[in-house]
């Protein structure tokens with residue numbers, strides 16, 4: 072297949088809402104992927120933070136193959152072993168107050184479930200969210216998304232949201248009242264530009280929620296499963312959330328997500344008030360169990376913290392030498408962003424990186440985001456990062 076063929080076939084049959092790079096990928100192993108022409112790329116974006124244990128990790132492909140040959144789908148009205156194993160594992164890897172989970176197919180569905188749960192638990196219908204947040208694209212998730220470019224085309228379907236600046240406790244307190252079911256926040260904003268809040272922000276949000284009888288929802292779809300150097304990013308601040316969402320890395324490339332909650336919140340829903348056909352199917356759960364096994368056994372959370380710290384230092388050292396190009400560097404664990412001064416220059420980085428054999432993503436207009444697999448070999452990481460930095464420095 073040539074790229075021209077791909078373009079033509081897409082133009083005829085794909086809904087034109089995705090801007091593609093002129094690359095057709097066919098295989099991947101570890102942190103490397105190959106295209107139809109046999110070109111190899113080092114993957115610094117891990118399928119948007121998804122392939123946390125690399126591409127086609129044998130533990131994951133074996134688990135999927137074995138489960139696929141045994142049982143894939145039963146509906147949730149029957150028990151399956153993989154799902155029981157997974158809900159127990161999720162309770163083990165999350166803070167002690169988080170005991171209950173419900174499994175779905177995407178981060179967006181997890182966010183929708185979280186909003187529904189908060190509504191049932193409080194009887195309230197308002198939500199407060201943060202500017203530049205990303206929570207997904209269903210009508211429920213768009214309700215709380217903090218990016219106009221995603222909301223605007225569907226404004227007619229959405230109630231007016233209460234969106235406040237991220238990392239601003241005064242604004243959060245002012246927006247919160249006794250109509251609010253919950254404050255929903257990403258512990259580190261991913262799509263919004265890798266925005267790391269100041270220490271105490273999340274604890275402050277907790278207090279504001281408590282003072283108003285509202286819940287705190289931590290959207291950890293991007294930050295969860297070790298991405299920021301802790302299993303959940305919430306752990307950095309020791310803050311307790313009422314509801315947590317997970318997705319992306321949970322399946323390591325297989326679609327599965329979850330929303331998780333406390334006993335107190337779980338008690339407020341009744342049988343039949345939520346459900347799904349595919350969510351929690353045996354195949355997806357077997358995949359997630361394999362991923363969590365690798366993450367724990369190979370100590371990838373700890374690796375994310377250690378390697379992420381080195382990566383941030385490396386990016387900061389580069390930024391020091393290129394003040395004309397780089398505004399700042401932000402990040403936690405292996406979720407790092409290099410903020411370029413000139414959005415026009417930033418816009419070309421991802422395409423130019425392809426020419427030097429690297430997949431990298433630019434988000435929020437000017438933030439070169441590095442979020443590779445948590446087990447990326449250093450011999451892949453550093454040359455790829457330096458190749459991207461050379462493009463940033465280039466005239």
Ligand SMILES: Cc1ncc(COP(=O)(O)O)c(C=O)c1O
Nearest residue numbers: 177178179205206207290292293
């Ligand atoms: C924080 C956060 N929440 C929710 C979502 C939506 O997840 P999905 O694309 O799997 O529906 C994303 C996706 O980028 C995300 O980053």
